[in-house]
Amino acid sequence: MTNVLDVDGLKRSFDDLVAVGGVSFSIEPGEAYGLLGPNGAGKTTTISMVAGLLESDAGSVSVAGKLMTTKSSDAKRAIGLVPQDLAIYPDLTAAENLKFFGSLYGMRGASLNERIMTVLEMVGLSDRADDRSDEYSGGMKRRLNIAVGLLHEPQLLILDEPTVGVDPQSRNAILESVEGLSSRGMSVLYTTHYMEEAERLCDRVGIIDNGLLVAEGTRRSLVDSIGQDDTVHVTATGNLHHVAELLRAVEGVVTAAEAHGVVSVVVDRAAIRLPSILATFTEAGVSVVAVEVSEPNLEAVFLHLTGKALRD
Amino acid sequence: MRQMFLIAGKDLRLRLRDRSVFIIGLAAPALLALIFTFAFGDALDLSGGGFSATYGFVDLDGGDAGAALADVLEGLDSSDQFEVTDFPSASAAEAAIEDDEISAAFVVPAGFSELVGVQDTAIEVIGNVDAPTGSAIAAAIAEAYAVNVERVSLTVGASVAAGASPDSIPALVQAASTQPPLTHLGDLNTVVRQMDGPTYAMAGMAVFFLFFTVQFGVAGLLEERRFGTWDRLMSAGVSKGTVIAAKAFVSFVLGIVSMAVLMLGAAVGLGANWGDPLAVSALVVMGVLAATAVMSVVAALAKTVEGAGNVQSIIAVTLGLLGGTFVPVAGGEGILAKLSLLTPHAWFMRGLNDLAGGGSISLVVPSLLAIGAFALAATLVALWAFTREVAA
Ligand SMILES: Nc1ncnc2c1ncn2[C@@H]1O[C@H](COP(=O)(O)OP(=O)(O)OP(=O)(O)O)[C@@H](O)[C@H]1O
Numbered sequence: 001m002t003n004v005l006d007v008d009g010l011k012r013s014f015d016d017l018v019a020v021g022g023v024s025f026s027i028e029p030g031e032a033y034g035l036l037g038p039n040g041a042g043k044t045t046t047i048s049m050v051a052g053l054l055e056s057d058a059g060s061v062s063v064a065g066k067l068m069t070t071k072s073s074d075a076k077r078a079i080g081l082v083p084q085d086l087a088i089y090p091d092l093t094a095a096e097n098l099k100f101f102g103s104l105y106g107m108r109g110a111s112l113n114e115r116i117m118t119v120l121e122m123v124g125l126s127d128r129a130d131d132r133s134d135e136y137s138g139g140m141k142r143r144l145n146i147a148v149g150l151l152h153e154p155q156l157l158i159l160d161e162p163t164v165g166v167d168p169q170s171r172n173a174i175l176e177s178v179e180g181l182s183s184r185g186m187s188v189l190y191t192t193h194y195m196e197e198a199e200r201l202c203d204r205v206g207i208i209d210n211g212l213l214v215a216e217g218t219r220r221s222l223v224d225s226i227g228q229d230d231t232v233h234v235t236a237t238g239n240l241h242h243v244a245e246l247l248r249a250v251e252g253v254v255t256a257a258e259a260h261g262v263v264s265v266v267v268d269r270a271a272i273r274l275p276s277i278l279a280t281f282t283e284a285g286v287s288v289v290a291v292e293v294s295e296p297n298l299e300a301v302f303l304h305l306t307g308k309a310l311r312d
Numbered sequence: 313m314r315q316m317f318l319i320a321g322k323d324l325r326l327r328l329r330d331r332s333v334f335i336i337g338l339a340a341p342a343l344l345a346l347i348f349t350f351a352f353g354d355a356l357d358l359s360g361g362g363f364s365a366t367y368g369f370v371d372l373d374g375g376d377a378g379a380a381l382a383d384v385l386e387g388l389d390s391s392d393q394f395e396v397t398d399f400p401s402a403s404a405a406e407a408a409i410e411d412d413e414i415s416a417a418f419v420v421p422a423g424f425s426e427l428v429g430v431q432d433t434a435i436e437v438i439g440n441v442d443a444p445t446g447s448a449i450a451a452a453i454a455e456a457y458a459v460n461v462e463r464v465s466l467t468v469g470a471s472v473a474a475g476a477s478p479d480s481i482p483a484l485v486q487a488a489s490t491q492p493p494l495t496h497l498g499d500l501n502t503v504v505r506q507m508d509g510p511t512y513a514m515a516g517m518a519v520f521f522l523f524f525t526v527q528f529g530v531a532g533l534l535e536e537r538r539f540g541t542w543d544r545l546m547s548a549g550v551s552k553g554t555v556i557a558a559k560a561f562v563s564f565v566l567g568i569v570s571m572a573v574l575m576l577g578a579a580v581g582l583g584a585n586w587g588d589p590l591a592v593s594a595l596v597v598m599g600v601l602a603a604t605a606v607m608s609v610v611a612a613l614a615k616t617v618e619g620a621g622n623v624q625s626i627i628a629v630t631l632g633l634l635g636g637t638f639v640p641v642a643g644g645e646g647i648l649a650k651l652s653l654l655t656p657h658a659w660f661m662r663g664l665n666d667l668a669g670g671g672s673i674s675l676v677v678p679s680l681l682a683i684g685a686f687a688l689a690a691t692l693v694a695l696w697a698f699t700r701e702v703a704a
């Protein structure tokens with residue numbers, strides 16, 4: 001069976017900045033694939049080339065066997081895009097937005113209306129169909145944004161960080177809709193910098209940093225690849241950057257990075273190394289507020305591979 | 313094509329939902345035109361019922377030629393718009409001008425009748441700087457009369473050579489000189505070929521606001537970017553050209569509707585007489601194309617809706633003022649009049665002025681060509697700007 005998506009050696013620079021430096025991956029039918037990476041990793045740039053919105057400098061994309069370029073309407077038809085930023089008309093109602101975009105895809109009449117009801121149902125907006133979208137909450141706008149991408153029953157749904165800036169409740173609603181779609185066999189390409197989302201939604205995850213895929217696989221295989229290392233999260237106040245540097249020299253510490261008042265330390269065995277880790281904090285004159293030890297997860301994988309915390 | 317109309321339809325719906333297009337496209341120009349008509353109606357009115365002038369007449373000649381001009385002016389006096397008063401001397405007439413009692417004075421110099429055709433002599437017209445139109449009309453009458461006097465002396469000379477009796481000369485002069493200037497008066501409309509006041513005001517405001525109204529179409533391009541929907545359109549396989557065409561089409565439709573409603577409204581409500589419908593339509597279509605093209609250039613180069621709106625407003629106001637949509641500037645001799653010919657507005661107004669005196673589309677070919685050239689140039693610049701942006 002042909003892959004829903006084949007991305008091969010994709011590159012794109014903006015002047016001197018290499019945003020995407022040679023990315024390759026594939027998505028099988030029915031698979032949910034996650035691109036996990038921090039801000040500026042190149043997720044949106046990759047997606048833009050995959051969706052035929054941006055010319056690539058090198059490499060190729062094919063969607064369901066059709067070559068994607070900025071001009072190929074066939075390949076474009078096979079994807080449904082949910083852009084990172086909202087892409088709906090605030091002065092139109094949800095139903096009017098959907099009707100307009102549906103008609104652009106050649107849908108019309110009763111079948112279009114039926115489909116509009118279906119997708120509104122999927123994202124939980126049926127009862128607000130005739131309200132203008134600028135009267136929606138942020139989370140509802142996001143859900144409408146997703147509904148538009150689903151409308152024409154694409155073979156591949158591409159979602160670019162659909163939960164950014166959304167309250168926890170809406171976020172959960174969005175994740176549930178995506179889960180639902182995925183379980184009904186929709187192929188999904190999902191970008192995020194939230195490890196939990198990638199773990200929850202995606203069959204396979206590609207970890208992207210600085211425009212390159214640094215690792216790829218199922219959650220299990222990625223976690224296994226870093227061995228049995230634990231991650232210790234230390235919440236503290238003081239010069240954490242300096243502490244992270246000191247920690248990297250501590251025996252048993254694989255890597256350490258700080259972000260938002262938390263120092264994350266990848267360590268071979270937390271139980272044994274914890275005293276020397278905490279001692280390092282004390283030596284540096286930094287007071288510790290809380291300590292948490294977690295099982296290996298994708299965040300640890302990212303830290304392990306890049307020496308950076310995922311959320312920066 | 314279907315996608316183009318879908319996008320245009322969506323935009324029209326958005327525009328109609330937001331009431332500002334009605335204000336800019338219909339209410340504001342109509343209201344301003346009405347204010348101009350009622351507040352400054354007489355000042356604007358150059359040929360219709362509102363215009364009037366009082367002239368002075370000084371006859372130092374006392375001969376046939378002077379008497380003939382007196383007859384002409386008597387004819388004027390009997391019309392509603394003109395009044396002619398005799399003055400004993402040029403200085404008395406000048407004093408009356410100083411006091412703004414008269415718009416201009418005709419002075420027939422002593423010995424004029426004898427000297428005509430023999431040596432240089434001229435009827436003098438003293439104008440009042442505060443009454444430029446009245447003075448200009450006086451000068452035109454005098455000039456037309458003088459041309460006829462020369463012809464009269466030639467005619468009389470020829471008649472005498474052919475054996476006419478010297479007694480009949482006064483009658484010959486009278487006959488030859490009186491009629492033409494009067495005919496000329498009948499043609500006053502062609503000398504001052506001009507829309508009447510309300511018509512001018514409505515035409516000016518309609519074309520002035522046209523350049524604002526069309527913004528609502530092409531600015532939609534920037535709106536697609538702001539809403540993030542540009543990417544969605546592209547991902548639905550819509551081409552950039554289709555989106556641009558849809559926006560230009562919306563501009564065109566809004567422009568045509570606004571002009572049509574205003575001009576038809578003025579015809580019904582103010583009794584505006586636009587002239588030959590075909591020619592007027594051609595001017596309107598060409599004008600809307602030019603406005604759309606100019607505003608497309610700005611939309612293509614601008615980064616934000618607000619930025620574009622500001623630049624578009626500056627352009628619309630500058631071209632509108634220069635083009636004489638508020639105050640007539642075209643047709644004069646000044647630098648402003650020359651500059652105004654660089655605006656589509658001036659050519660649009662000139663075209664309508666030409667049609668106001670009757671005539672068909674052939675009369676406005678220069679205006680159509682000028683506006684068309686403007687539209688073409690702006691379209692080329694806009695296309696260049698769009699491709700430049702697409703390449704980036
Ligand atoms: N149009 C552009 N012009 C210049 N630089 C750009 C452009 N688009 C992206 N970049 C740069 O390319 C890099 C990758 O950006 P991209 O938007 O792909 O990251 P991302 O992974 O989607 O980040 P985020 O999680 O913040 O959305 C960044 O350094 C960004 O500044």
Ligand SMILES: [Mg+2]
Pocket residue numbers: 043044045084160161
């Ligand atoms: Mg992004």
